[in-house]
Amino acid sequence: MTLVDHADHAERKQALSAIATTKALSRADYGADFGGAxxxxxxxxxxxxxxxxxxxxxxxxxxxxxxxxxxxxxxxxxxxxxxxxxxxxxxxxxxxxxxxxxxxxxxxxxxxxxxxxxxxxxxxxxxxxxxxxxxxxxxxxxxxxxxxxxxxxxxxxxxxxxxxxxxxxxxxxxxxxxxxxxxxxxxxxxxxxSIESIVLFLIIFMWTPPHFWALALIKSDDYRAAKVPMLPVVAGEAVTRSQILIYSLLLAPIGVLPALLGFAGVTYGALSVALGLLFIGAALRVYTIREGSLARKSAGQMFGFSILYLFLLYATLLFERLAGLPALPSLL
Amino acid sequence: MAEIIERVTLTDTQKKRQRRRSMAIAFALGALVLIFYAITIVKMGPGVMNRPL
CATH class of the missing domain: 1.10.357.140 (UbiA prenyltransferase)
Incomplete structure (x- = not known):
């Protein structure tokens, strides 16, 4: 029997235990598909x-x-x-x-x-x-x-x-x-x-936890089966929802920093405030709606919106630079 | 005693896939050559010709 014949996840995991221990499988494990990439x-x-x-x-x-x-x-x-x-x-x-x-x-x-x-x-x-x-x-x-x-x-x-x-x-x-x-x-x-590049780093760094935890709320069964200690699996959904809200509250002001530090313009400044508030709003929905299909839906919306949030912030920075729009004076 | 050597006979599908992988590697190597040639010209400019003969 080869790896690809293991339709059942548990069986496949057992067959793949060789990877966990030796990181090597024999040619026979791959059967006809060997060298077939x-x-x-x-x-x-x-x-x-x-x-x-x-x-x-x-x-x-x-x-x-x-x-x-x-x-x-x-x-x-x-x-x-x-x-x-x-x-x-x-x-x-x-x-x-x-x-x-x-x-x-x-x-x-x-x-x-x-x-x-x-x-x-x-x-x-x-x-x-x-x-x-x-x-x-x-x-x-x-x-x-x-x-x-x-x-x-x-x-x-x-x-x-x-x-x-x-x-x-x-x-x-x-x-x-x-x-x-x-x-x-x-x-x-x-x-x-420099401080500007650290801010660009911080935006993604603070964005990542609420983004992935929103996904983890939906896919927690998968992570549990794989024994990956994602927050909803280990600490429970309530803690995850709180953490999503905390990180969202931290992320929103960091998202505005490029405008406050004088390397983004008025368009970015206005958009980052609006998107930050919407991000917090989505996190609040995840925090308050905890039961039923609506809870799952709000986590899905949070995940989807988080992608849009990051894309729009970075796209606006790019647009302002390409369009030659002036940056706001630094306030910090 | 003669040593038995295990050989792998690839099927036609595997041969086709192997060929496509080889083409991709050739393409990547060709792209690398072009990149290094172009960046040499960009970085050195006319200085690339300035060397003792």
Whole structure:
């Protein structure tokens, strides 16, 4: 019997226990599908949806930063950040293949589905990690390269290997990995880490917990089955709803900081206030509506709105820069 | 005593997939060559020609 024959999640988890212990499976485990990976399976290892967010936020960091970078260097910087982000996704899928196999959302990923071996995914992830960091360092600057290396390390080792299976605060600390790309984009242009790039980092850092906890409220059964200690599984839904509200209250003023610090204009200032209030409103709905299908719906709406919130904030920063709109005077 | 060597015979589908993977690797390597060539010109500019013969 091969991996792909295990339709039942429990059986598949048992079959994949080899991954958890040795990270290696024999050729026989893969049966006829051995060596049968399509190019798109390797692209799937890079987590293209996460990568698109990485590209977008890095681009905004790069465009908003003061100074000039040749368009080709900018393109290379974005490419390296995207590949580095994808590489950390591949390393994450290599390490998490056992829990991916038991969650419906992730069971069809290339490794648990048996299309790519763990060893192949590990080699792919490591090669792209080293390649993207060296390329960014050599062709753009070493601060940006160093930050990319730290981001990959943070996501693959600190989040995936260390925190994810041990603490319900996994998302809070691990979220830093997803918050680094705009800082790397900024560093690619300026060669420095400044308060502005830290604010761009903080917006995503504070946004991540309410975003993922809203999803975790809906998918808590999946996380429970995979024994991933997400907050609703470990501390319960009530605590999760409170935490979502607390982080939303912290996020809303941080979202306005670019305007207060004088690197965003009046459009951004007004929009960030309005979106921040809507974000708090969505969190309040999640906090107050706790029973029945409406509770599930409000968590789903919170998750959907959180994506729109981050996209609109960053898109407005980009729009203001491209349109040449003046920034507000710094109030801090 | 002759050593038995285990060989893998790929099916036609596996061969096709292997070929597509090879094409993707070739494309990526070609793109890298172009990137390094172009960035060398951008970073060094006319200085790329300025060397003792």
């Amino acid at each position: 399509e190019v798109r399976d390797y692209i799937a290892l890079l987590k293209p949806r996460v990568m698109s967010l990485v590209i977008f936020t890095a681009l905004v960091g790069l465009m908003v930063a003061p100074g000039h970078l040749h368009p080709l260097e900018s393109l290379i910087a974005i490419l390296c950040i995207a590949i580095g982000g994808g590489a950390s996704g591949a390393l994450n899928m290599w390490y998490d293949a056992d829990i991916d196999a038991v969650m419906k959302r992730t069971a069809n990923r290339p490794i648990p589905a048996g299309r790519i071996t763990p060893g192949e995914a590990l080699s792919f992830g490591l090669t792209l990690s080293v390649g993207s960091v060296l390329m960014l360092g050599l062709l753009v600057n070493w601060l940006a390269g160093g930050l990319l290396a730290f981001t990959i390390f943070f996501y693959a080792v600190v989040y995936t290997m260390w925190l994810k299976r041990r603490t319900p605060q996994n998302i809070v600390i691990g979220g830093a990995a997803g918050a680094f790309p705009p800082m790397i984009g900024w560093a690619a242009v300026t060669g420095t880490v």
